[in-house]
Amino acid sequence: MLGEFEYLIISAASRLGEDAYGAAIRKEIEDATGDRCSIGALYTTLDRLEAKGFIKTRMGDPTPQRGGRAKRMVRVTANGVHAASDFYAAITRVSRGVSWKANRVAVQ
Amino acid sequence: MEGEPSRGPIMTRICWRSVDILSRMLSSGEREAVRGDLAESGATGRQALLDVLSLVIRRQAALWAHWRPWLTRVGLVVPLGMLVSVVSRRVAGLSAVYMWMYANNWDWNLLGYRGFWYQFAQSFEEIFLVYLTLVCWSWTSGFVLGSASRGIIRLNSVLFCVILSFGGLLGAPLYLAFLDRYLHRTLGLPSLPDSNAPVFELTFYRLIFPLIVQAILVVVPALWGLRQGAGVVRVRPLFRALLCAVAVATLAAMLIQIPELGLFLKTYRRPWIRQWEARLQFVVYWPVLYLVATSIGRRWRLGVGSI
Numbered sequence: 001m002l003g004e005f006e007y008l009i010i011s012a013a014s015r016l017g018e019d020a021y022g023a024a025i026r027k028e029i030e031d032a033t034g035d036r037c038s039i040g041a042l043y044t045t046l047d048r049l050e051a052k053g054f055i056k057t058r059m060g061d062p063t064p065q066r067g068g069r070a071k072r073m074v075r076v077t078a079n080g081v082h083a084a085s086d087f088y089a090a091i092t093r094v095s096r097g098v099s100w101k102a103n104r105v106a107v108q
Numbered sequence: 109m110e111g112e113p114s115r116g117p118i119m120t121r122i123c124w125r126s127v128d129i130l131s132r133m134l135s136s137g138e139r140e141a142v143r144g145d146l147a148e149s150g151a152t153g154r155q156a157l158l159d160v161l162s163l164v165i166r167r168q169a170a171l172w173a174h175w176r177p178w179l180t181r182v183g184l185v186v187p188l189g190m191l192v193s194v195v196s197r198r199v200a201g202l203s204a205v206y207m208w209m210y211a212n213n214w215d216w217n218l219l220g221y222r223g224f225w226y227q228f229a230q231s232f233e234e235i236f237l238v239y240l241t242l243v244c245w246s247w248t249s250g251f252v253l254g255s256a257s258r259g260i261i262r263l264n265s266v267l268f269c270v271i272l273s274f275g276g277l278l279g280a281p282l283y284l285a286f287l288d289r290y291l292h293r294t295l296g297l298p299s300l301p302d303s304n305a306p307v308f309e310l311t312f313y314r315l316i317f318p319l320i321v322q323a324i325l326v327v328v329p330a331l332w333g334l335r336q337g338a339g340v341v342r343v344r345p346l347f348r349a350l351l352c353a354v355a356v357a358t359l360a361a362m363l364i365q366i367p368e369l370g371l372f373l374k375t376y377r378r379p380w381i382r383q384w385e386a387r388l389q390f391v392v393y394w395p396v397l398y399l400v401a402t403s404i405g406r407r408w409r410l411g412v413g414s415i
Contacts, residue, residue, distance in 0.1 A: 023145035039142055040162030044170070059137055062144070069144030072137070 002054075002087040005045055008033070010054060010084040013074045021060060021071035022046075046074065054080030123153030130160045133262070134167065171260050180256050185267050188249040188359075193275025194283060195366060196326045199242045200318035201304075206231050207317070208307040240393065242321075243329045247395040248358040250330035254337025255352070261338045265331060272330070276322040333395070336402075354394045361388035 002010070012028035013020040022042060029037045049055045060071040076084075127146075131139045142163060146156045171177055210228070218224040250268070257264040291297060308314045340348055364385045 022141050023148045026145065026149070038162045039145060039159035040164075040166045043138065043142065043163055044166045059140070065148055066144035067147040069147065070137075070140050071144060072141035 001090070002083050003045075005041065006049055006054070007084055007087045009042070009045055009049060010076055010080050013055065013076050014081070014084070020074040020076075022074075023066075023071070025074065043072075046072070049080065052079075052083075053077060054083055120153040123157045127153070127156045127160050130157070130164050133164050134160075138163075168263070171263060177257075177260050177263075180253070180260070180264065181267060184253050184256055185264060186271055188253060189268055189271030190275050190279055190283075191362065191366070192246055192249050192326055192330070193272055193280040193322065195242060195245060195362065196276065196322045197280035197284060197318055198366075199238050199325070200321040201308075202238060203235050203321070204313040204317050205304050205307050206235055208310070208313055212310075239325055240396075242325045244392050244395045245358065245362045246326040247329040247333035247336075248355050250333025250335075251337035251340075251351075251395070252333075252355050252359065253330075254334035255340045255355075257334070257338065258341065261334065265334050268330060268334070269327060272322065272327055276319055276326075280318075329395075336399075351398075354391055357388055357391045358394060361385065361392050364388070 008029050009025060012025045012032070016024050016028060022039070026037045026039070026042055029042075046055065046057060050057055054077060056075045056077055058073050058075075060073040062068045062070045127143075131143060134142065142160065146159065151159065210231075253264060253268060254261060302308075340351060343351070364381060
């Protein structure tokens with residue numbers, strides 16, 4: 001089972017496709033969640049996902065807008081797609097019939 | 109640095125300088141990617157520093173979470189550091205006596221006596237061999253540690269220096285004092301006046317000289333050996349196995365030759381250990397041969413490359 005942050009990374013990398021790399025994934029996550037995504041959390045989670053076989057990474061070519069530095073390109077593997085799909089299905093199932101608006105009112 | 113402000117308020121410059129220093133603790137590929145990400149996202153100095161710091165802390169914390177680094181630390185860093193410190197203290201004590209004899213009791217008239225020169229040459233030879241042996245043991249200790257510290261070489265270097273400092277300042281003197289008392293108590297040795305007491309009454313020979321010996325003959329060669337040992341993964345497996353065997357034999361020679369450990373191993377009852385000690389003494393100097401051979405090999409490759 002994936003963790004929440006792992007799911008966010010796999011989803012962002014899948015959406016970006018061939019253009020998935022550290023900074024782009026970070027921006028996708030920050031735009032989607034509205035929270036700051038630290039480089040420390042991103043790169044350690046990328047390593048963990050790679051160790052689990054859910055993504056593959058490689059060093060890309062250096063670009064001028066990055067000060068001539070290379071990108072760490074990310075590609076989601078078939079296992080990664082499967083794990084993210086299972087996570088999404090589980091979240092959908094567990095959320096079925098739950099009305100957050102009603103609960104929020106009840107708590108108040 | 110390209111893509112990053114090289115001029116600006118002092119705090120910004122300090123932040124980027126800190127980012128430079130901290131990012132050296134990352135692997136080269138990761139450093140490249142992270143610095144590129146920071147440049148692309150237009151991060152401020154403070155943000156970049158926090159980001160790199162968070163990654164470095166996570167990476168360093170991960171090194172403490174696995175069993176292998178702990179095994180290296182507990183099994184190698186601590187025992188090797190303490191053993192070398194004890195040997196260094198003994199060597200410093202021996203050479204302090206000779207040094208005191210010549211430096212603190214110098215008489216120019218001695219130069220006219222042939223007996224003095226004979227005695228001086230003998231002392232010099234003895235001290236030179238003892239120092240060379242200590243340097244080789246320290247280098248080998250570092251080499252073994254470096255070859256077992258893949259990925260955590262910097263951290264283990266710092267820890268090894270900490271253990272050596274502790275051993276030099278506190279561990280070895282306390283241990284040797286305890287051992288002295290223990291031997292007198294268990295073997296019932298009479299309390300004779302120490303013939304070397306005038307030497308060690310002087311603060312320099314008692315406190316400062318052992319630390320100088322430890323710094324020059326232990327810390328420097330050990331750190332050099334650590335760097336060399338870290339590169340041993342690149343050599344052929346057969347040669348690597350040979351190096352490991354020689355290094356283990358050298359450390360075994362160190363264990364046998366430490367008098368108190370010899371007592372514990374009861375070497376006086378086992379003549380074969382004494383025989384091995386004499387044979388291993390030649391192996392102990394292997395770092396000299398190794399460094400000469402690698403230096404010649406490097407020059408030869410450079411020569412071939414430039415043709």
